[in-house]
Structure formats: structure tokens, C-alpha cells
Amino acid sequence: MKVIVVTGRSIAQGRSKESKFSDEYARAAATCEVDPEDLSTLGVKPGQKVKLTTSRGSVNLFASVSSQSPHRGIVFIPFGPWANSLMDAETDGTGMPTLKGMEAEIEPAAEDEVLGLKELLAKNLKERGRT
Amino acid sequence: MTRILLRPRKLFKVPIEASAISPDNFAAARKVEEIKNQVVWEGNRPATLASIFDVEELEQGGELLEIIIEGDASKLRGVGKGMGSGTITVEGNAGIRLGEAMRGGTITVNGNVGSWLGSRMRGGRIEVSGDAGDYVGSAIRGSTRGMSGGQIVVRGSAGNEVGCWMRDGMIRIGGNVGQFAGVHMLGGTIVIEGSSRGRIGASMKGGRIVVLGEVGRVLPSFSIEEIRNVARVGEDRIPGPFYVFAGDLADDGDGRLYVSKDRNLELRFYESYIE
Amino acid sequence: MELLIKNGYVVDPANGIDCEKLDIAVRGGKIVEEVSSSAKILDASNMLVMPGGVDIHSHIAGSKTNLARVLRPEDHFRDFERRTALTRSGVGHSVPSTYTTGYRYARMGYTTVIEPATPPLKARHTHDELNDTPIIDKACFPLFGNNWHVMEYLKNGDLELCAAYLSWMLRATKGYAIKIVNPGGVEAWHWGGNVVGLDSEVPHFGITPREIVRGLCKVNKMLKLPHAIHVHPNNLGKPGNYLTTIKTMECVKDLAEGASIHITHCQFTSFKGEDWSTLRSGAQEIARYVNRNDHVTIDMGQIIFTATTTMTGDGPFEYILHQISGRKWVNKDVEAETGAGVVPVVYKRRSFVNATQWAIGLELALLIEDPWKVYLTTDHPNGGPFTAYPRVVSWLMSKRARERTMSRMNQSAARKTILQSLEREYSFEEIAIVTRAGTAKALGLKAKGHLGVGADADISIYRINPKEIDPSRDYRAVRKALRRAAYTVKDGQIVVKDGEIKEVVQGRTFWIDSRVPKDLEEKIHRELSKSFREYYTVGMENYFIGEGELARSSPIYVGEAKV
């Protein structure tokens, strides 16, 4: 299903962002908020996993029913490394990357795994060879 | 005709502030030896031209001077800054602020260029075969003095804010443009042969923007004026038909948007507003 | 470190010395009778020796100045300084970065500068910036003309409590004097309005600007502050405002013994006429009043024909300037205290208004007879950058310099001013008064602005021979010499030689350690602690600035207030 990804702050993410490798932070920043109707259209229950893909990358996340809906067609992901696996580094000359309003594809991903921060970094930064 | 060839001796890692590479500067330096000793900044260290380029004099004699840069010049910044005459030809990609504050002469790029192409340009001509970045012909931060003369032609596409605070002169984009083409424009002409990702002419006070492709939606601060069959730009007459919008009314602007009628059918509802 | 400055032509008006060949002895940062033979000799033969410059009004530091720096990257783009082994890099022109400000003042032979408009709630920001402004000594004037506590105490007639409050505020903000800007008008601007003149009422506070100015003048005397109240009158920048300025000076006349009011950047408040087309100079009327009354001093606020930036606590005026010029505009109101506005400006020779303004500034300086009552400023950067002071000196010292500039400006304006007819040409002594001696005296800085024994060894030496040069004819040579001091000595150390920084020292920050009787102090402390958070969004303990926050704190004790 085609959606727009919006990233932003949340209390849960804010409370745990100083303990980046904690489970609490992983849960907070690797969980996206989906509009209830979109969830049912996708056939995904809260807590199940989804896969989001944009032109820049893809990531698996836990899905939660948004407490701040309605926002059909919009998926909210808290700031953090999971969200940034999707976002565009292009700043259009302003220094600001596109962190809100990117087109994405969302699909159920019951079998896939939501990576912890260590694994995510290993995957995202794997071609880290020193130039 | 004096022709100087510069070939990067290595793949540049850090940005090179290369505003020393300009015909005026080389002409003043006269002898090749002096040209080789011109200083550029490789990141935070000054470096002579010869230390990072192979400098070769292809032809000697005469006033007119041409500089040819062969290879990847995408890390070079400010090449041709403030030049008044002569020619720069880049065979390959060029970097940011190419032809900044240019007053005359010609720059030709067979490749892509970075952002701020011809920023604050006053005269002369720039031609790019590939794509350009954002802020083509724009002002510097905080200034209202965008491009005020000369011509920029980009065969490929360009990024956001083409002609930002443009005062005069001509920009022609062969491909598409990003958002905000002609933002805060005061005068001059922008011709976009491809499509725009919207918000054309935002806050424009004067000047004209001609779009042959799609524009998506027109800003609510523009009102339709008429339908014109042709847009006269300099000598040539670009066939329409065009919807002609006036704006940006939110800034009491008196600029004009010429939007191709056939490629923007969803704008037909505006026709009911034409007196 | 001992220093002996030999054979210079000394101009030291405060000690009655005018172009006498004298030696100046320096030890331990002070001027002394004489020094030992091992003293470093500085040969000032054929050179002009004066006390270090003292600038009474220059917006160089604080939230308003920084708002202007952020607003104007295009102003910095062309004028920058590279770092050297000794000096930090920076940017210049109308809103220079702090390091460049300190170096440029020192290069011109200035050694003390006042930041005249500090919002008390943000005084910590001003001191942060002053700490990063090298070499020069400095002080700041907190703004009180629209302060809620002040207006309430004065409305209720609690003069004693008002004095106690001001005393606490000067210690809290580490301020030096009472600054008043468009009294009552900025509070009205916080609703989008303004006050019309001295006697219109401030909405919701039931007090008039007259009562604010008089009240603060009384408090100024009660606290025995060294400098008079520093006033930016109502209606600044409005044709016909010269009357308001005269009424403002008049309304404290009866409170006078000695100087009791200083009208700052007086050019902007000496306009006659009904509107911009009928604008005329009110300098004659203002000068007549100042010549006849000894309780008033003013500074010029001279404009320069250049692009610069206006910034003032007078929020409503800057909005008017934005509406007239259409240029970008910053406004920043400060809760319960004051405001600020910033608008870029270009003063053009061809403009009738700007040419008239240029003439007004010079007329004030030429028509006011006593040079101890008028001081040279451009209200940096409102009238122009402080680096243009030498050009103002050349206009004051040479009728020919004035005529040359007048010939290239709007002739209709030139005809309508009397500047053409003024023959007066300032002497070096008079220049020393309006740029050092007079300003130091007005500020009450006893160790500044003169070269007598015991003074701080702040000395400026210029490569011109006052005996031989004829400033009227060779005004260019004067201007050139004053731009780059041959030597600038700060606290006895040579910091500048031929316009180059030779040493970087940390300047002092002067502030008034004002006291009121114990009981009154406890009363005000109790009252403020109870109500502080009703007025402000910060607590009283976080408002107060500790002495440790000043890089080189220099408190001045003025004794307990007479209440």
C-alpha cells in the first residue's frame, strides 16, 4: 500500500534516547504508528511487523495503531536509526534532509525480523570500508 | 588564443576552493609558470595549481584565453568566479558555485554541475549539457541580488529554487526542475522545457517563467489572466497555447507564469475565471 | 612593565593640556609621575598623543546585536578578517563579530566602549558577548523605560521602593546606568501600539512617559549613579519630534544639580516638519536649549552615506522603518521589560531625507558651543559603522570636507539646512573632548579619558603633527591618521602598532555595585521573591548574574543611596 512517511519525536522515544542500546529505545524507535483503517486494510494487527520501503532504503518495524489518528495514508515513525534507513539525504540546498513527507510502500512482514540497533547498524553500515 | 589544459592529478577527496581558475586570473598571470603557481585551497591547505593539476599550455598567444578542465571537477568550487572574459570548458562534471558572480565570457560544461550555478551572475554565458543542482542563478544567503544579466542554459534537469531572487537575464532548463523555480524573482526570464515539481514563481515580484511541461498545481496566490498562443522570449517565439497567470499576489507581485495548456489539463477549471 | 612616551604633542583637555610637548610615564597600567631608566621608550615625536577613545553609545553586544548578525549574512560576506597567530577570524561591516569589534576599536585608538541597550532578562547574553570582545573596557546600560515594576512603583509613588528595585537590578544585571528607550511606547507596542508623546498614557499602566522619565531621574540621583539617565525620547524618527525632545529635556530641569539627562543619538530626534517631504533640521532649537541649560548632554547619532543596519529597543520605530523601506524586519519583544527591532538601511546622498539627517547631526555638534555637552557617535550601527568615526572627525574639523560632501548630496536638502553657513571648525582639543574627555566625564569614569597621574594608562597616539597640520585643508590626512593608530596603549601595554594588533588583553566590565539601606533591601527582596514568577517565566535566582560570569569584573561602589 502506498503511504507517506512522517518522522518526529514521541515521549517514549524522548525518554529513552539517552540509552540508545536499551530495549525500551528499540521498542520506541522501531515502532511505527499506522492509522487504524490502514492497518485493517493491510490485515496487520497491532504489534505485528511491517516492512516499509522508500526510494532510499527499506526497514522492518513493529506496527502499532496510531493514538493520534485519523491520518489515513500517513505512517508516523519516531526519529532514530530505523526511520533514517528510509529517509532521503538530499537537502535541496537547505542543509535539511527530507525527514517528513517521503513516499513509501508498506506491506505486512510477519516472517521478517525487526533488527535491534546493533544488527541494524551492522546491516546499514556494512560497506564501511575505509576509503 | 591561449589555451590552458588542467587535468586533475588525483581523485579529490576534500572540496577545492578554486576561484583562482578563471580566465581573468590566468590572463593576468600571463606565463604558464605563473599560472602553475596560482593558489587554490584543498580543504584547509593552500595548494598551487600544479600540485593538484597537470597544467599544460596547448596554445600560446593572443588575448583570448580558454581554460579546459578535463576529468572529474565535481569537488572544485567557485571555478570562474567573477570572470569577465575568456572561456572555461569542463569535460566532465563540475562542482558548486561554478561561474559565481560572473561578468562576462563563456563557461561550457559537458557533464553535470553542482548547486549555485552562476549565482549572482551579471553577464556572460553558461552552458551545461547535463544536470544542475539547486539555486541556479540565485542570490547568496540574505541578499536580494540574484542573477542580473547573462544567460544560463542547462540541457538536463535542475534542482530547487532555479532563479531565486533573479533580477534580469535568461535561464533555460531543457529538462525538469524541482520546486520553487523563480522564488522571490524580481525580473528576467526562466524557460523550463520539462516539468516542475510545483510552487513556481513563489513570492515573485516581476519577470516571467515559461513552463512547457507539467506544473502540478499553481499556487493560490496566482490568478489566471489570459490564454496566449505564443511566448516571445528574446528573438524566438515559443508556440503555446499557454495559460498566463499573474502573481505572486500575496507579495503584490506583477510577474507572469506561462504554463503550457495542453500539458496541464487539470488547470482547465481556471478558464472560468478569465474575463 | 614601565613605559615612557616621549616628545609627543599631548592633548589632554581634562587636565587643560592642549598640544604641549610632554612625556607620559606609565607603570603598572597607570599613569605615574615618572619611571625608572629601564622603562621602555616609545618615541612619539611629531605625533598626536591623546587618552584612549571612550565611546558612550555603540550597539556591539547582546541579543539585539546578535539578531542583526543572524539577519545579515550578506553584510558579512564581503568584509571579513582572517585569523593570525594572535587574532581570531571574524566578519565586519555593520554588525561585526565580537573579536573583530574589539580589534577594530583598538586599531582606531579606542579603549572603552559602552553597549547602551541591554534587556535585563537577557543581560547574561550581553556579558557573554562582552567577555568575547577583546582589549577594550566596557559596560552596558540595562533598559528600564518600559519595565513593569518601574512603571508600577512610579505610578503608586513608591519612589523608595523603585530606587531599591533599580539598585537590585543594577547588581542583578551587572549594569552601569539607567537606559530609557521610548518610555511607555514599547510597552504599548507589545499590543501593537505606541505612545504619541510625553503626556499620553501607557495602556493598562496609567502612567505617562513624563512621569517615567522624571521618576527614573529622581531614582538616578537617589542612587548617586555616575552617569545621568541615558534617554532615547518618544517619537524618534518622526518629523516634528524635536519638540518632544525639548519637552523631555525640560521635564527634569527642576531636578537638576549637575547633568541629570543625556539625550542619545540626538540627530534622530531633532526633526522639524510635518512629514518626510517637509522634513527640516531642528538642530538650531535643540542646540539653543542645550546651550542655555546645564543639566543636559547629548550625543550626535551622525549618519554616514553607506549601507548599514538599524537596531534599537524602540520596537514600534523599527516597524515604521520596515513599512517605509520594505526591507526585512526583525522584532523581538522582551517580557515585562522592553523590546528590540532590526531593519537594514541604506543612507543615500541623493535622498532628501538622508541628506537632511546628515546635516542635522553635524549642525548639532557645530551649534552646541560647549564641547563638553556633545559627544561624537554614529549610534553604531544605526547611523553607520563605528569605523567611520574618522570621517565624522574630518567633517567637524574642516568646512571644506563638509562642502565636498554637501556638493555631492541632494541639493534641495543642502539648501534647506544652515550647515552651509556654519564656519566653525573643531580643534584637536575639542575632538579629544567629544571622543574621550567629555564622554568619560559624562560616564563618571574618573580613571578614563585623561592622562593625569592616577589615570588608567589607556593612550592613543596618531601619526599626525597637530602643530604643523591644518586639519581644515588636510582633512584627508587627519582621517587617514585616525583610522589606524600609530600606537594604542591599554593598561600600559602596547596593544596596537601602526594599526596592527600586537597584543590581545582582556578588558574590564564596569558595573555599579549599588546599595540601599538594609531594611529597604530586605523589603524589596521579599517582595520580588514573592511576585517574580508572576512577571517573568524565569525564577529570581536564575535572573541574577553572578560576578563570576564576567571575564574581568570591575564593580564601582557609589555608596549607599540617599533615600
Add this chain to the structure above:
Amino acid sequence: MNVENVIKGVVCPFCGCCCDDLEVTVRNNEIAKVENACALGRAKFERWNEGRIVRPSIRSDGKILETSFAKAVERSARILYDARYPLLWGWSCTSCEAQKIGVELAEEVGGVIDSTTSTCHGPSIIAVHDVGESSTTLGEVRHRADLVIYWGCNPLHAHPRHMSRYSVLSEGRFRKRRGERKMIVVDVRRTATAKIADEFIKIEPNSDYEALTALRMCLKGEELEQESIAGVPSKKFEELIDEMVGCQFGVIFFGLGLTMSAGKSRNVDAALSLVRDLNSKTKFVIVPMRGHFNVTGANEVFAWQTGYPFAVDLSQGYPRYNPGETSGVDIATRHDCDAALVVGSDPISNFPLEAARNLSSIPIICIDPHETATTSVSDTVIPSAIVGIEAEGTVYRMDGVPLLLRKLIDPPEGVSKDTEILEAILNEVRRIRGGR
């Protein structure tokens, strides 16, 4: 010996609100209790010791080895000294005193110094360069505002006490009760903040510019030729403008909804222009909701020392400024920098993948109290004391009001303050340069 001490008037080191009425109980050099803080502030204090780094470390051929402070400083100085175009990034979560040393260090090593401003309200500052800004300190809103608009921001999640200390839920001299104020939220989803507003206007994503332009047209009395704009019926804009013109004192608080979505700086340009034009009708101000507790301080310090508020390129010995060319994300994405110093920030988490990947491929020195994604890929990690808990310092609130953070407890054994670490690196660079 159970020494307990309650410290009042503590300034909170979390978000741009810089609430200064916290009361922190300290017992045996530990944070025992914190009062008056929101959920975010409380977490910062109560969990100050989680995920701490206490030993400096150096990475050599893939392995991370603990090392001494001196060795870590020497290694950091060497990396910065050798770099041709180092990026000095972060700065928003440390004190102004540390930021000043950062500017001096950037000048000394010829690098670019940029704060997280460029990934927060950088576009707002770029817009101010063109338009200016009619703004105020927060107390004026508390005392006078009868119309408060939160546009593209969600204070209940990012600035939880904003409304109760500074706007609709606060008591001001001229606004005693909640009923005297109207609160409107404009956002792409019905946020928690929208739920407690008097009115919620839902707009389509990436259409803030059109919505703001529609309002500017209505303010000028111009007719809107489209039925709906930004997914909102055009009539709605006319009603909203009537309220904005009709109020006595209006304020727009705007957040990353404007700066991060399509249009970026131009969205803020339109908002600043709207508020500027409203001043011809009534009193109107606009305030950016700055995220970190001292991101504003970084702008103030960089501006007064170099002339520019962020993205300052000092590589050629004088300040140069061009966000988009000299800003952190662009420098990383274009692979311009060959080394990076990161202070109190986590760009490996917060940059988009392409920029983070490039950054991780160059030597990084990271100064941070906690383990982060960035420290896990850094070459040299030096633990620092937490500003506002274990170290004092000056900070600037979102509206520019300067405040002092206090030191409440000592940092863990061997952990230094940011200022001490940066000073040591600066001196070491000078020692290497001087060949001493």
C-alpha cells in the same frame, strides 16, 4: 552518611523550554528525586546513569581498546590535525562554554563547525535571512496571547510543559483563565496536542506552503480561485484569517512540520511573511519550537564569534557560510569531510542512511556521556559529564533567554567536562603544530 540535599530553581537540560523551576533531591552524589519536570525531563534526571561510558577508548584494527585520557586526547588531536576538511558536529546538548572552545578548535584545525540546527530549525534561520522575524520571549505570550496556533509541532510529545508554562494553560497578567485564549493546531495528523486544542485543521502532507499562501491571500483580501487548498476548503482559510486579524495578540509556534517537509525553508518563509503582514492589522508574533535545550545557544555563540549561526566553514582561515554546501548532512553525503568530531550528538542515528554510512567510513572522535550508535563506530571515544547534572554551563532557551545550568552531582570517576576535554584537544593540536 546519608546526606540529602534539595536543590530548587534547577534548569532542565532536555528540550528548548529550559524549564527553570525543577526541584532535584540529591543523595550520596546520586539523583534521588526530581519534581516539576515533565516525563522527558524526569527521564533525563532519573536515568542519568544509564548506558554511561566511563573510560576513553580507541579503535585499532577493528578492536575497541580502553585507554587513558591523555592517549585519547593525543589521538583525537592527531586525527583533527591531519584532516584536510574535518567536520565538528553536534554542540546542541552542551554548554556555551564548550561551544566557544569548539569554534576555536574548528578555527585551529581548519574545519567546518555545525550544530544539529541544520537538521532542526536551520531552514527557519535561512528563511529569516530573507524575511526577518516578528518574535518575542515566551512571557509575552503568557501575559497577552488570546490566539495561540501550534503549526506542524506536537508540544505534548516534544515540549510537554510548553502550554502550562508559556501559553494556553498558563496564567498571564492580561489572560487569567483558559477561556480567554483560543488554541488552534494545524498538522497532518490529529496529534495529542490537536486533541486538546479548541480547533484542529488537518492539512495534507507537504502542503504547508499552499495553506500559508492561502492565508496570505485572504489577509490581502484577494479571492481564492480554488475550492480547496492543502486538502482544506478555501472558506476555512477565510475564517481563520478573520480570527487572526480579530485577536489582540496572536502567536504561531511552528515546528519541524514546516522545516522537514517539502519546501523546508520556503515553508518558514511563508509563515514569517504571513506574521509580518498581520502586524499591519494586529499584534502577531512567531516563535520556532527549538528542540534541544541549547541548540539556540549554539546559534548565538557561533553568530557572535564568527558572524554566522550554524554551518560555519573555517577551513580557509575566515568564516564562510552556505547551508546546503557547508552543512553537516551535505558534507557527509558528498563525502567532503575526511574526519569528524562529534560532541553530544548521535549523527549515525539521526542522519539519513547515505549520510550516516559515509560518516561512518571516516575517522570519528566522539565526546558523549552515553553509548550511542556514533560511539559504537567511532575511532576515539571520550566520556563526558552530563551538562546540567554533572557540569554547569550557560544555555539559551528557545526564545533566546540565557540561563545557567548547575552542577548537581559529581561525574563518574575519571570523567571530565566537555570544556576540559575540548581544551585538552585544542592544546594538544597546538603542541603538535608547534612541534613542541
